[in-house]
Structures are given as C-alpha cells and as structure tokens.
Amino acid sequence: MTESSPATAALPAVRWCDRCGESVATGPHPACEAARAWEPPRWCASCRRRMKVQVVPAGWSAVCVEHGERRG
Amino acid sequence: MPEILDQARERVLGNGVGLDEAGILAVLNLPDEHLPAALQLAHEVRMRWCGPEVEVEGIVSLKTGGCPEDCHFCSQSGLFTSPVRSVWLDIPALVEAAKQTAATGATEFCIVAAVRGPDARLMKQMREGVAAIRAAVDIQVAASLGMLTKEQVDELVEMGVHRYNHNLETCRSYFPNVVTTHSWEERWETLRMVRESGMEVCCGGILGLGETVEQRAEFAAQLAELDPHEVPLNFLNPRPGTPLGDRPVVEGKDALRAIAAFRLAMPRTILRYAGGRELTLGDLGTREGLLGGINAVIVGNYLTTLGRPATADLELLEDLKMPVKALSATL
Ligand code: SF4
Numbered sequence: 478m479t480e481s482s483p484a485t486a487a488l489p490a491v492r493w494c495d496r497c498g499e500s501v502a503t504g505p506h507p508a509c510e511a512a513r514a515w516e517p518p519r520w521c522a523s524c525r526r527r528m529k530v531q532v533v534p535a536g537w538s539a540v541c542v543e544h545g546e547r548r549g
Numbered sequence: 550m551p552e553i554l555d556q557a558r559e560r561v562l563g564n565g566v567g568l569d570e571a572g573i574l575a576v577l578n579l580p581d582e583h584l585p586a587a588l589q590l591a592h593e594v595r596m597r598w599c600g601p602e603v604e605v606e607g608i609v610s611l612k613t614g615g616c617p618e619d620c621h622f623c624s625q626s627g628l629f630t631s632p633v634r635s636v637w638l639d640i641p642a643l644v645e646a647a648k649q650t651a652a653t654g655a656t657e658f659c660i661v662a663a664v665r666g667p668d669a670r671l672m673k674q675m676r677e678g679v680a681a682i683r684a685a686v687d688i689q690v691a692a693s694l695g696m697l698t699k700e701q702v703d704e705l706v707e708m709g710v711h712r713y714n715h716n717l718e719t720c721r722s723y724f725p726n727v728v729t730t731h732s733w734e735e736r737w738e739t740l741r742m743v744r745e746s747g748m749e750v751c752c753g754g755i756l757g758l759g760e761t762v763e764q765r766a767e768f769a770a771q772l773a774e775l776d777p778h779e780v781p782l783n784f785l786n787p788r789p790g791t792p793l794g795d796r797p798v799v800e801g802k803d804a805l806r807a808i809a810a811f812r813l814a815m816p817r818t819i820l821r822y823a824g825g826r827e828l829t830l831g832d833l834g835t836r837e838g839l840l841g842g843i844n845a846v847i848v849g850n851y852l853t854t855l856g857r858p859a860t861a862d863l864e865l866l867e868d869l870k871m872p873v874k875a876l877s878a879t880l
Contacts, residue, residue, distance in 0.1 A: 497789065498632065515786070515827055515855045519632035529636045534607040534849035535649040535859070 489523035489544055498525055517549060551575075551583050554590055557813050562594050567773050567814045574766035576810040581802055584809075588841030591809035595842050598816040602874040603866055604779075604845035606657035606691075606821065607650030607859075610852040611638050611678065612671060616663040618695075618730045620718065622755055624788035624853055625663035631790035633853055643678045647686045653848050653859040654873045658682065659691040659714060659751075661852055665731065666696040672704060679708045687876060691751065696731065696739045702746045712749035712778065715739050720768035723760045727793075740775060749778035753823065756807055757785035757799035765807060769814040779845065780818050782811060784825030786854060798825070801834045805841055812842025821845035827857060835862075839869055 494501050495518035496509035517530050521541035528539040528547075540546045553568075553575035560566050568576065579587055615627045615635030624631040638646070647658045660678065662671055671694065679690050692705055693714035705713065717736055718724065724733040744750050752775055754768060772780055784799045799807075804826075812820055822843050826835055835857075839846075846866075848859035866873060 517853075517855065527632050527634050529634050530853075531610075531613065531636055531638060531642070532850050532853055532855070533609055533638075533642065533646040533649070534653075535646075537850065537855070 491522040493520055493522050493525040495520050495522045498527075518547065550586060551579060553579070554583070554586055557590060557594075561813050561816050562590065562597060565598050565816050567816055568810075570766050570770035573769045573810045573814050574763060576813055577762050577766055577806055579806060584802060584806060587809040587813075588805060588837060591812035591842035592840050594812055594816045595820070595844050599819070599844050601871050602844070603839070603871045604657060604819055604821070604874045605653060605655040605863075606659060606845065606847050607646070607653065607655050607849050608659040608661055608693075608847055608852065609638065609643065609646040609650075610663065611643060611660050611674060612662040612664060613637075613853065614663055616665065618665050618728065620728045621792035622718075622727065622758055622785055622788065623663075624791055626791070629791050631788060637674070640674070640678050640681050644681050644685050647682045647688055647690075650849070651686050651688045653863060655848060655859075656689055656874055656876045657691055657712070658686075658688045659693055659712075661693040661714070662695070663852075664695045666698070667694045667701055672701065675705070675710075676708055679710060683709055689876070691749075693751075696735055697742060699742055702739075702742045702748070706746050706748055710748065712751050713743040714751035714779075714781070715743065716754050716781065716783075717752055717768070717771065717775075718754040719758050719760055720764045720771055722767060723758070723764045727758050737775075740777075750775065751779040751781065752777040753779075753781035753783065753821070755783040755785050755825070756804065757796065757825075757829075758793060759796065766810070769807075769811050772811075773814045776815075777818060779821060780811065780815060781821045781823035781847070782808065782843075783823040784829040786825040786828055788853075799829045801830050804829045805834065805837055808838045808842050819845045821847065823847050824851045824854065824856075832861075836865060836869070839865070839871065 498520035517537040530539045613636045614633045624633045691712035692710045721733045
C-alpha cells in the first residue's frame with residue numbers, strides 16, 4: 478500500500494510512531510513498521526494526536542486537526 | 550486414508566450432507582500429513598455443490614469506532630484503549646466506495662456500522678446511502694448493523710438490502726469469554742428474524758479467540774444448524790489495546806484445517822475469506838484455502854485494517870481458473 482503525504486512545503490518532524498503513538502527518538506519500531514503493511518496510521522507522527530481514520534475498499538485517509546490529511 | 554475422510558467422501562461429497570460435530574472435530578484433529586487430502590476433498594465438495602465461481606465482495610464502514618459493546622477482539626469498541634476514533638462516512642464517499650468495489654467485478658457491497666444496533670440516525674443514513682448506491686452502481690447491497698428489531702429488519706428489506714451479516718463470532722459455550730455486553734442468544738434472535746424476512750443470512754465468526762479445537766467444532770456445527778447463505782471466516786488479527794491484543798495469530802495449518810472442516814460441515818454455503826488471512830495464511834496459504842473449500846473473498850481493505858489489493862486476488866482467481874460470479878448469477 479503506497480502512501481502520500483499532505484502537499485506542504487516543509488513537513489513537520491516525525492517524532493512519534495504512527496502505529497503505537499510512542500516516541501521514535503530512541504530508534505525505529507520494527508514490529509510497528511511490519512504491522513503497518515496491513516494497517517493505516519492511527520497517530521499523528523508530528524504531534525501524537527489520534528487521527529480520524531477512514532478505511533475504504535481501495536484506500537484510506539487519516540486526518541490530524543493540526544497537521545492535515547494523509548492518504549494511502 | 551483416515552476413516553473420517555472416507556466417511557466424508559460418501560456423506561458430504563456423495564450426498565451433500567454436512568459432517569456432524571464429531572466428524573468436524575475429527576477433521577480439525579487430522580495430523581499434518583492428511584491435511585492435503587482433507588483440502589482436496591473439501592475442494593471437490595465445493596466444486597460439486599457450489600460450482601467453480603467465486604463470489605467477490607467489498608465492505609465499507611459507514612460508522613467506525615465508538616461502539617458501546619465489548620467484543621474482546623474488536624478495535625472499534627469504545628470501552629478499550631484502542632486508537633480507533635469514531636468517524637462517519639458521508640454518502641458521496643459511500644457511493645464512491647461502492648463504485649470502486651463494482652469496478653473490481655464484485656457483486657456484493659456490504660455496509661457495516663460499529664453499533665449494538667442501529668438508531669434512527671443510522672437507519673436514515675442507510676436509507677439515503679442504499680438509495681444513492683442503487684441509483685448509481687450495479688451491485689447487490691448487504692448490511693451489517695448489529696442487532697435489529699423486527700421493524701428494522703422490515704425497513705432494510707424495503708430499502709433493497711438483500712443480505713444481512715450478523716456474526717455469531719464463536720461457539721455458544723465460548724461466547725461469554727469474548728463478549729459480556731450481549732448474549733449469543735440475542736445474536737441468534739436477530740438472525741432468526743433476518744431469515745424470516747427473506748433476506749439472505751450471512752453469519753460467520755473469528756477463529757483464534759482462545760477457543761479450543763472442540764469449541765471450533767461446536768461453532769461449525771452451530772453454524773451448520775443455522776444454515777446461512779454465507780459464512781465469512783475471519784482469523785484473529787490481534788488489535789492493539791483490545792483484551793485479545795496479545796494473542797498469537799492462528800497457525801496457517803490450523804487455519805487450513807478449519808477451512809476444510811467448515812466446508813465439510815456446510816457443503817452448499819458460500820464460505821468466504823474475510824479478515825486476518827493475510828497474517829495467518831499469506832499468499833501461499835490464501836491459494837491453498839481457495840483450493841480447499843473457500844469460494845468467496847472480500848477484496849481490498851477491511852473496516853479498520855488493510856487487505857491485499859483487489860488486483861492481487863483477481864489475478865490469483867484467474868490463475869486458478871476460478872471465474873468471478875457475475876451479477877446476473879446472483880439476481
Ligand atoms: S458489536 Fe461489532 S463493532 Fe461493536 S464491539 Fe462488537 S464487533 Fe465491535
């Protein structure tokens with residue numbers, strides 16, 4: 478599943494895992510990365526807000542009120 | 550050849566009569582070396598009593614999350630710390646999802662809501678949504694909205710919903726370990742009303758909730774007693790934040806044994822691959838299941854998790870020379 482990001486000039490820094498919502502400061506989360514092959518993101522990677530996620534048969538969208546929408 | 554497979558050849562393949570609970574359990578307990586023979590027999594049963602066609606379906610969540618029930622496997626329960634937030638799909642997006650589904654060649658589009666049962670707002674959204682889909686897309690509409698009243702059953706029939714999904718999820722004896730906010734019997738009552746209304750009954754469940762092999766056999770036998778038009782078979786995909794979030798996924802061989810056993814219990818039903826097959830079976834196992842009793846698939850994404858792209862499943866069906874059931878064959 479490919480993913481696109483909001484068309485903003487400068488993307489905010491990725492500080493949180495978009496699957497489990499924990500910090501990625503100490504390194505990547507391999508289990509979460511593997512799981513994300515079959516899941517949309519749930520947490521905003523920039524601010525750790527829980528996103529509003531809609532899954533449809535051919536894609537998904539995830540909205541953070543602060544950082545906009547991601548689609549896949 | 551194990552005795553149970555000889556018996557099943559005569560009873561199920563020959564006469565179209567499903568195995569009883571003891572027979573189902575014997576299939577579920579077959580050692581690995583007899584699994585290919587069980588799958589082969591289940592495939593022959595499916596070909597004889599259902600034919601080569603595969604029914605393709607897409608599903609979409611009209612109302613996601615925030616459910617008041619406590620089904621322990623479900624990320625949409627509002628009672629757990631799951632990260633899934635409540636969200637509604639609007640009607641244009643619903644119609645678009647139906648169009649995308651129809652474009653894959655699917656004949657079924659199931660609208661699902663995370664609720665105990667529908668309220669007036671949901672029924673209104675359904676009425677408008679089903680009408681909009683029927684006006685714009687050539688596809689059969691099914692629904693899954695939890696427990697219904699008789700009036701709601703009648704309303705869905707009136708809207709043109711032709712099939713209703715309501716999973717029993719697991720066997721009667723294990724159900725209280727999985728759900729405490731409603732009973733197995735309440736679910737059965739909805740299924741009874743759906744059956745009486747003339748809508749097709751779609752009822753399956755999830756394997757890997759912690760049930761024993763005996764309880765898996767009990768579940769298949771209870772489904773066979775219900776005799777649903779369709780049985781969606783899910784394998785637990787443990788969801789973070791749910792009480793079953795740390796359970797292991799079902800072993801591939803156990804999943805295949807279950808597919809064969811469920812087919813031998815219900816020779817004529819539509820046995821559908823639903824959620825979890827990607828984790829439990831992968832690509833190779835998916836193929837083996839389609840050659841072992843499965844005759845329907847959900848293509849594309851699920852309600853809160855992602856599936857294989859529809860094209861991957863359609864290519865597999867082409868490779869297996871299994872035609873996709875046409876809409877004309879379902880009307
Ligand atoms: S009723 Fe349905 S949506 Fe609600 S918790 Fe149970 S499985 Fe999930």
